[in-house]
Amino acid sequence: PHLTEILNLYDFEAVASQILTKETYAFYSCAADDEISYRENHNAFHRIWLRPRVMRDVTHIDISTKILGYHSSFPLFISPTALGKLAHPLGEVVLTRAAHSHGIIQMVPNFASCSFDELTSARKEGQIQFFQLYINKNRDVTKKVVQAAQEKGCKAIFVTVDVPGLGNREKDARMKYVGALPDNQKGNDLELNRGASRLFSSLMDPSLNWNDIKWLRSITSLPIVIKGIQTSEDAILAAEYGCDGIMLSNHGGRQLDFAPSAIEILPEVIKSLKRLGLLDKVEVYIDGGIRRGTDIFKALALGAKAVGIGRPLLYAMSSYGQAGVERALQILKDEFETAMRLSGANTIADICPNMVDIRSLSNH
Ligand code: FNR
16 A cells, blocks of 8 residues: 555554565564463553543644653654564664654664664764663673763663563564574574574573662663563662663563553552652653554553654554654654644643543453
8 A cells, every 4th residue: 555545553564464574574573472461562551541621722732752851752762673674674774764854762772683883873963862782691792882872872771671581482483584683693503493583582691680780880871771670669679779761561572471561550650659759760661552642642641751662663664664664653643642632731741640541451
């Protein structure tokens, strides 16, 4: 279909599933075990209802916000996704360009298929990038990577902590992967023959623990955000360990099946942080299953500062390149603005907890 016939984010997946190789579609779409968490990420939003206010003069809607103090035209950023060259020959640079045209922030993945220099050089004047880090078994490697991120002007480190080992992703495991990795990220032959995801597992460190956050704090002055928090206990620890932000995420359902969706734990996390007076120290973000403007609205009403999005942009990029990603972002912006207008919120600050009804959110 022509891009103008694409009306929502699901349409992109329908196209991508037709045109991507089956290996790539398996790698992008897969999730752990029975993919219950993957589906729950999106389904949980269906259990949150809105409480729209009327008669509020919604002529002028401003959807812009700040993330870690940096301007963003929209409370959404691009979550890091590895192996962008499977979607498009230019790889993650396409996302960098689309992020610029929309004035939003991109998280540069540690395991991007473009080189780090390519991705930071693709940045335009004033554009903001954050860097997503996997802490390597070899801490010297990590130290260099973090310093490079800082030197090349990335404005925050999002350290992913939900991969002490790889989740069981069966769609991907059935595939023999041949592909688009930079030389420094090629695993051994055995790993190559067990799906794209397996390539990375050998680089990650199962010994990761809270002391590593102290260490990370000692080697960089950049804000540190922990990506992959899944309980209020760990959200509190992250704040106590001096992080600047917490990203609730179950890695798009790709790690531990039956891990809760971020939106479901968000109210409890916000409540716990508030009770301990920690909420003014950290910003809270979520990702997983964001597909509609109302999903973003609900997350903000429940206390998230911004949300991240992963797969839909990969599908948009596979099908229509940069123009596709730009359209996907525009669709989300339009949907979000509509949600604000019809709920009676003129600015992000107007979006508050009493605009949502979460009585049926908890289903266990
Ligand atoms: C990811 N994700 C991810 N996260 C991360 O911290 N580092 C990474 O390298 C990757 N790689 C990656 C590849 C692919 C193909 C997917 C789909 C996901 C997780 C990602 O950042 C994000 O948490 C989820 O994708 C969000 O869920 P949705 O928006 O895809 O539903």
